[in-house]
Amino acid sequence: MRHATYTIKRPLLTEKSTWEGQARNRYSFLVDMRANKHQIKTAIAELYNVRVAQVRTLVRKGRTYRTKHGVANTGDWKKAVVELHPDDRIDLL
Numbered sequence: 564m565r566h567a568t569y570t571i572k573r574p575l576l577t578e579k580s581t582w583e584g585q586a587r588n589r590y591s592f593l594v595d596m597r598a599n600k601h602q603i604k605t606a607i608a609e610l611y612n613v614r615v616a617q618v619r620t621l622v623r624k625g626r627t628y629r630t631k632h633g634v635a636n637t638g639d640w641k642k643a644v645v646e647l648h649p650d651d652r653i654d655l656l
Contacts, residue, residue, distance in 0.1 A: 567606035570598045574655050575642065581656075587646070590653055594643045596622070603643045614648035 572593045574580075580591040594603055600618040607615050621644075625637035647653070 613651040
């Protein structure tokens with residue numbers, strides 16, 4: 564089994580994710596493209612010592628942009644929104 568830091572790359576700290584963390588106990592993470600929901604759930608539980616209630620994932624396609632030499636693309640990335648047990652919290656800031 565892979566180490567949890569290979570599955571979870573970093574937390575996503577945006578206005579929306581900060582509000583969801585405080586109001587709905589949901590936290591957003593940038594995860595490995597090959598990770599499934601079960602691997603994400605066990606990695607979050609291992610890294611932050613919390614109980615995970617639900618995991619939602621989505622794949623964001625990279626955008627195309629123009630450069631001096633033609634057209635380039637940013638990479639695709641996978642986002643996981645993790646909902647925790649009502650008694651648990653993660654302090655990301």
